[in-house]
Amino acid sequence: MKKYLLGFILLLSISIVAACGNTEKTSSAASKAEKKNVTIGATSGPYSDMVSNAIKPILEKKGYKVKVIEFSDYIQPNIALGNGNLDANLFQHKIYMENFAKQHNLKLSELVVVPTAPMGIYSKKFKSVDKIADGATVAIPNDPVNLARALGVLEDSKLIKIDPNVDPLTASEKDVKENSKNLQFKPIEAAQLPRAIESVDVSLVPGNFALAAKMNLSDALILENMPDIYRNRVVVNTKDSNSIFAKDIKAAVESKEFEKTIDEQFKGFGKPKWMLDRK
Secondary structure, eight states, X not given: XXXXXXXXXXXXXXXXXXXXXXXXXXXXXXXXXXXXXXXXXXXXXXHHHHIIIIIHHHHHHXXXXXXXXXXXXXXXXXXXXXXXXXSEEEEEOHHHHHHHHHHTTOOEEEEEEOOBOOOEEEOSSOSSGGGOOTTOEXXXXXXXXXXXXXXXXXXXXXXXXXXXXXXXTSOOGGGEEXXXXXXXXXXXXXXXXXXXXXXXXXXXXXXXXXXXXXXXXXXXXXXXXXXXXXSOEEEEEGGGTTSHHHHHHHHHHTSXXXXXXXXXXOTXXXXXXXXXHXX
């Protein structure tokens, strides 16, 4: 009787171990397969269009089901990413991503930099930068990052000179050392810069706000020579940066099919260095 009981216990133990092994194999296989449902967030306008028209179709060819969620602000896309409601987002540049992650205790990582609409100098009173008059009123963004960009565009246009010892990525009005045309700066909220064209002589408008206001990038007197640090990127939670879906999103953006869509549907968007270097 004891022999039978011992044999039964041994058989039961082997069955349990085998079941656990099968469970582990199933779990491992599921992990390797990864999920095929991906949710990507983007601000409404050109970047949600970029996800829908240039990234989503490529991922769907790989078997993904892609959901695109549009946002009207620059806070919720990262909050939604951090709490798991998004798998990736597209709307922000490197400086914003790093500052937001630090302030909100998030761990975010970029996958790839994408073509981005540049800031431009716009005017209804002057036909060229050279024609901008002495004492002209110039609307500029009042937030630090876009303000630094605007001053950089003005300097590239030979309208001002910034203190050479200042980091051009963090420059502010106090760092303007030469202003030969006595330009009168009027800092306002970036989203209001397209409308400001009607009331000021010159307005420096970030590309996303220009497009949202149905402006033509080609109408700018001059467009920004944008450093890649200011270009938007696809961002994921750091824990997902080496996942299969993250690698597939990156591959989609790096594909020739993606660039073809950019060339056809996103004219005027400045391409990142990696895209230009492969020509």
